[in-house]
Structure formats: structure tokens, C-alpha cells
Amino acid sequence: MRLPTTPSLSLEGRCALVTGASQGIGLAAACALAQAGAKVTLAARNAQRLDELVEALQAAGHQAEALALDVQDLVAVRQALQGRRFEILVNNAGTNRPKPLGQVSDEDYKAVMGLNVHAVYFLTQTVVGQMPEGSSIINVSSQMGHVGAANRSLYCASKSAVEGLTRAMAVELGPRGIRVNSICPTFIETPMTKPFFQEPGFLESVLAKIPLGRLGQLEDVMGPIVFLASPASALVTGSALMVDGGWTAH
Numbered sequence: 614m615r616l617p618t619t620p621s622l623s624l625e626g627r628c629a630l631v632t633g634a635s636q637g638i639g640l641a642a643a644c645a646l647a648q649a650g651a652k653v654t655l656a657a658r659n660a661q662r663l664d665e666l667v668e669a670l671q672a673a674g675h676q677a678e679a680l681a682l683d684v685q686d687l688v689a690v691r692q693a694l695q696g697r698r699f700e701i702l703v704n705n706a707g708t709n710r711p712k713p714l715g716q717v718s719d720e721d722y723k724a725v726m727g728l729n730v731h732a733v734y735f736l737t738q739t740v741v742g743q744m745p746e747g748s749s750i751i752n753v754s755s756q757m758g759h760v761g762a763a764n765r766s767l768y769c770a771s772k773s774a775v776e777g778l779t780r781a782m783a784v785e786l787g788p789r790g791i792r793v794n795s796i797c798p799t800f801i802e803t804p805m806t807k808p809f810f811q812e813p814g815f816l817e818s819v820l821a822k823i824p825l826g827r828l829g830q831l832e833d834v835m836g837p838i839v840f841l842a843s844p845a846s847a848l849v850t851g852s853a854l855m856v857d858g859g860w861t862a863h
């Protein structure tokens with residue numbers, strides 16, 4: 614009798630590019646992919662930090678390399694990545710400038726939309742041409758791509774745009790066997806969010822909206838990243854994987 618067999622979560626032999634990998638969720642994603650066997654290119658602007666992280670990954674027996682890169686510098690992106698073959702791309706680098714609607718400046722808009730959308734779009738455009746069948750693109754979106762939040766109109770708009778490009782790219786790239794999904798975490802304490810939690814009452818206000826009753830941890834995104842990168846999600850594309858403790862289940 615032939616019993617069904619679970620597709621592998623191994624990423625042996627695959628090359629992965631993770632943007633914003635010098636800290637936070639990007640670093641967690643890079644570690645997850647490396648621990649699953651991928652050769653991971655960690656991209657960010659802080660070259661020294663990247664070298665330290667790559668050294669640590671290599672010391673742990675994993676394959677990793679550093680790529681000092683400003684993903685908003687499209688000339689540099691194209692010079693560094695044009696023609697390079699990756700089977701996995703994690704568009705993680707992102708930013709936020711929480712402000713009341715009336716205080717958002719043109720510069721704020723360009724900073725948030727520039728990194729969260731423009732850079733994601735054109736780095737993906739640069740890399741996708743060399744991606745073989747079976748490749749996986751993972752866009753790090755947010756629960757905020759699916760709900761509104763006060764003082765986060767710009768951020769919510771940027772992540773909603775990421776959800777739209779995830780779906781459209783999934784439709785366009787499906788015939789090539791390339792999958793495109795988003796991962797949508799809730800609040801995780803990282804250098805980006807640490808300042809938010811200094812505000813009195815902010816943590817309580819966030820926890821009140823999370824049915825599982827806790828903030829996310831970096832480890833909470835690592836399994837979902839490997840799942841979306843691996844053959845275990847071979848029929849999953851155009852999807853938004855909520856990793857939000859139930860925030861958007863309301």
C-alpha cells in the first residue's frame with residue numbers, strides 16, 4: 614500500500630536572498646532558511662553587522678554570505694543582483710513612521726512607500742528573471758496590510774500595496790512555477806518596534822487585540838518562512854499567511 618508522504622521542508626541546494634537581514638525579522642528569516650539547508654545571502658546596509666552574522670552562521674555549520682546593499686539604490690541593486698540566481702527571495706526590509714494623518718510629511722511618505730513598496734517591487738523585478746521553476750518569493754507584509762490602525766495610515770497603505778503586488782505577481786508568475794506569498798506578523802519586539810513599547814499603555818493596548826495574548830517572537834516567523842520557501846507549500850501562492858496571534862480574526 615502506498616501511503617501519502619509529507620513534502621520536504623528541507624532547503625538543501627537552494628539559494629536564498631533575504632533583505633533587511635542585519636536584525637529583527639530579516640535576521641530570523643535568514644537563520645531559518647540557513648538552518649533548513651539553504652545558502653543564504655544576507656542583504657542590508659550595515660556591512661560590519663552582516664559580516665558578524667555571517668561568521669556566526671558559518672561557525673554553526675551553515676552556508677551564508679553578506680551583501681552590503683541599500684535596496685532603495687536601484688542602480689546598486691541591479692549591479693549587485695542582475696543575473697544572480699536565487700530560488701528563494703524574502704523581501705523583508707521595511708520601515709514605519711507612525712504619525713497622525715495630519716502630520717505625515719511628503720518625506721515620510723517617500724521613506725515608507727519607497728522602502729516598503731518601491732524597493733520591494735524593483736528588487737523583485739531584478740531577481741525574478743533568473744528564478745527557476747519551483748522558486749518562492751515571500752513578501753514580509755504585516756497584519757497592518759489587512760486592518761486599519763490609528764497613526765499608521767502610511768504604513769497600512771504600504772503593506773496593503775504589498776498584499777496587492779503579492780497577489781498580482783502570484784498570478785503572473787504562476788505559469789513559470791514561481792510562487793509569491795506574504796507573511797503577516799503581529800507586533801514583534803524588534804529595534805523597529807522597541808520604541809513603541811516605551812509608550813505607557815501601548816503594550817496593553819496591543820495585547821488586548823491579540824487573542825493568543827502575547828506579542829510575537831522572532832521564532833514565530835521562522836517556521837512559516839521555511840514552510841512558504843519549501844516544497845511543503847508547493848500549491849500555496851497568492852496567499853497571506855497571518856502570523857498575528859488572531860489579531861485579524863476579529
Ligand SMILES: NC(=O)C1=CN([C@@H]2O[C@H](COP(=O)(O)OP(=O)(O)OC[C@H]3O[C@@H](n4cnc5c(N)ncnc54)[C@H](OP(=O)(O)O)[C@@H]3O)[C@@H](O)[C@H]2O)C=CC1
Nearest residue numbers: 633635636637638657658659683684707755800801803805
Ligand atoms: N517588528 C514587527 O512588529 C513587525 C514588522 N513587520 C515587518 O517586518 C519587516 C522587518 O521589520 P523589523 O525586523 O521589525 O525591522 P527592523 O527595523 O528591526 O530591521 C529592518 C532591517 O531592514 C534593514 N534595512 C533598512 N533599510 C534598508 C535599506 N534601505 N536597504 C537594505 N536594508 C535595509 C535594516 O538593516 P540596515 O540598517 O543594516 O540596512 C534591518 O536589518 C518590515 O518589513 C516590517 O514592516 C511586520 C509585522 C510586524
Ligand SMILES: C[C@H](O)[C@@H]1OC(=O)[C@H](O)[C@@H]1O
Nearest residue numbers: 709755756757798799800
Ligand atoms: C504589526 C505591525 O507591522 C507593527 O505595526 C507597527 O506599527 C510596527 O511598525 C510593526 O511593524
